[in-house]
Amino acid sequence: MRKWSVISVVYILALILLWTYTGRVAMENRGFVVTGYGVTWGALLWYTFRLNSRERTTARAVESFEVVGAGE
Amino acid sequence: MGPKTVVEKTLGGLALLAMLAGSYVGLAVVPADAAQGNVQRLMYVHVPAAWLSFLAFFVVFVMSVLYLIQRDPRWDHVAASSAEIGVVFTVVTLLLGMMWGKPTWGVFWTWDPRLTTTAILLAIYVGYMALRSFADDAEKRARWSAIVGVIGFANVPIVYMSVTWWRTLHQPPSSPRSVAPDILWTLMLNLAAFTLVYAYLMVRRIRLSKLEGELEKRMAYNA
Amino acid sequence: MHVLRRAWAIVWKDLLIEARTKQSFNAMVFFAALVLFIFSFALGPDTELLQKVSGGLLWVGIAFTGLLSLSRTYQNEETSGGLEGLRAYPGDPRAIYLGKLLGNIVLLLLVEAVLFPAAGILFQANLWPYAGGLVAVALLGTVGFSLVGTFYSALTVNLRAREVMLPLLLFPALVPVLLGAVNATTLILEGDLMGEAVVWLRVLTAFDIIFFVICIWIFPIALEE
Numbered sequence: 001m002r003k004w005s006v007i008s009v010v011y012i013l014a015l016i017l018l019w020t021y022t023g024r025v026a027m028e029n030r031g032f033v034v035t036g037y038g039v040t041w042g043a044l045l046w047y048t049f050r051l052n053s054r055e056r057t058t059a060r061a062v063e064s065f066e067v068v069g070a071g072e
Numbered sequence: 073m074g075p076k077t078v079v080e081k082t083l084g085g086l087a088l089l090a091m092l093a094g095s096y097v098g099l100a101v102v103p104a105d106a107a108q109g110n111v112q113r114l115m116y117v118h119v120p121a122a123w124l125s126f127l128a129f130f131v132v133f134v135m136s137v138l139y140l141i142q143r144d145p146r147w148d149h150v151a152a153s154s155a156e157i158g159v160v161f162t163v164v165t166l167l168l169g170m171m172w173g174k175p176t177w178g179v180f181w182t183w184d185p186r187l188t189t190t191a192i193l194l195a196i197y198v199g200y201m202a203l204r205s206f207a208d209d210a211e212k213r214a215r216w217s218a219i220v221g222v223i224g225f226a227n228v229p230i231v232y233m234s235v236t237w238w239r240t241l242h243q244p245p246s247s248p249r250s251v252a253p254d255i256l257w258t259l260m261l262n263l264a265a266f267t268l269v270y271a272y273l274m275v276r277r278i279r280l281s282k283l284e285g286e287l288e289k290r291m292a293y294n295a
Numbered sequence: 296m297h298v299l300r301r302a303w304a305i306v307w308k309d310l311l312i313e314a315r316t317k318q319s320f321n322a323m324v325f326f327a328a329l330v331l332f333i334f335s336f337a338l339g340p341d342t343e344l345l346q347k348v349s350g351g352l353l354w355v356g357i358a359f360t361g362l363l364s365l366s367r368t369y370q371n372e373e374t375s376g377g378l379e380g381l382r383a384y385p386g387d388p389r390a391i392y393l394g395k396l397l398g399n400i401v402l403l404l405l406v407e408a409v410l411f412p413a414a415g416i417l418f419q420a421n422l423w424p425y426a427g428g429l430v431a432v433a434l435l436g437t438v439g440f441s442l443v444g445t446f447y448s449a450l451t452v453n454l455r456a457r458e459v460m461l462p463l464l465l466f467p468a469l470v471p472v473l474l475g476a477v478n479a480t481t482l483i484l485e486g487d488l489m490g491e492a493v494v495w496l497r498v499l500t501a502f503d504i505i506f507f508v509i510c511i512w513i514f515p516i517a518l519e520e
């Protein structure tokens with residue numbers, strides 16, 4: 001889905017931005033901080049994306065049965 | 073498919089905005105902790121994730137009890153949704169704990185009571201979800217998983233106490249430090265953001281759960 | 296009283312079958328001994344190290360062996376349709392739980408009666424001076440293990456992939472029992488100089504009481520058609 005490719009690109013850009021920013025302010029242990037926030041955002045976005053695609057496939061499956069069971 | 077109603081869209085938008093604000097403040101606005109330095113910034117996502125996973129499992133417990141009393145499939149949908157989202161938050165909590173633990177304690181993993189209890193919590197609810205995936209009949213799945221939801225949650229305090237004793241018999245527990253005001257409000261902001269995310273995901277996941285129930289019914293009808 | 300009489304009838308029936316066939320007991324003892332052997336091989340022949348971790352080894356052995364017998368809990372009813380057959384028994388379903396629970400406890404305790412002395416010989420530890428404490432730990436630990444185990448094996452008996460599901464549900468729930476039993480056993484074997492073993496016996500007792508109440512309360516719901 002196009003929307004989610006955009007979101008993935010934005011997510012990666014944000015990570016790069018964060019990495020440059022933490023380098024600019026010379027944050028110590030920046031690897032751990034950036035990975036931590038990256039994992040949090042990544043997991044929540046990924047889960048939302050999974051919900052989207054699961055809902056889409058399930059809805060499609062339900063509809064396909066509607067056609068079969070229409071003449072009940 | 074995406075969000076449907078205005079309420080849902082608003083909730084999703086608010087959750088996103090709050091998360092962005094929370095991460096921004098936690099990473100760039102609030103000053104670094106005096107004792108721990110910048111690594112402490114991980115607390116602003118670690119602690120809310122931990123609280124929310126606990127809340128999610130508490131919701132599973134309450135909904136399981138409600139289901140066992142009333143046998144209304146709605147409670148089962150809510151319980152199953154909350155368990156799955158709770159597992160996501162628990163995994164995030166553990167990963168963040170490792171990211172925080174390595175620079176502060178020098179190790180990714182330590183047998184700290186809270187850390188250990190969280191890992192066991194994850195195991196309990198992964199079992200809950202596995203049980204659901206192996207049960208074919210909707211009513212039995214709801215009843216059995218509600219039982220596991222009750223027993224699993226009732227066990228949490230006992231697990232926590234026994235793990236604490238296991239550790240403290242060997243080493244003294246670390247005493248909590250008092251929390252500075254700007255740390256506290258950043259934490260509260262992130263907690264609010266995570267709660268909004270939980271609410272939004274719940275709305276989405278419950279709808280999916282109902283849809284799956286509907287699909288199961290139609291498949292049974294057509295079989 | 297009727298519940299207890301019915302429960303006793305189930306215990307008697309199962310133990311009689313077991314006494315005549317010895318199908319579970321022999322397999323369990325052999326399996327438990329093998330587990331101890333494998334751990335000894337894995338850890339090397341260092342007797343001092345083995346003595347130090349013997350409490351943990353014993354209880355891991357007991358947990359795996361117990362799992363073996365738990366998955367056979369409702370085996371005697373297999374020909375009459377497993378739980379379906381048990382449901383047909385008249386009266387309170389709690390009697391079924393109590394009966395199966397007691398049967399599991401007795402069987403596991405019998406295995407432990409062989410396993411503990413065997414471990415003593417294998418790890419070159421003199422267990423006699425600590426017999427009282429060890430019996431207490433074995434009793435409380437076995438009751439805790441069987442309480443949750445008998446319950447979850449009823450829940451998973453009709454499930455696809457029950458061999459996977461039982462340990463997946465059981466072991467996380469048993470963390471307090473394992474911690475309590477292992478630590479108490481280790482402390483007792485070390486002479487229990489600080490009197491800390493009592494704390495763990497209390498943990499085990501609390502777990503046993505709490506889960507006895509919960510399991511007795513919920514079992515009829517688990518058994519519903």
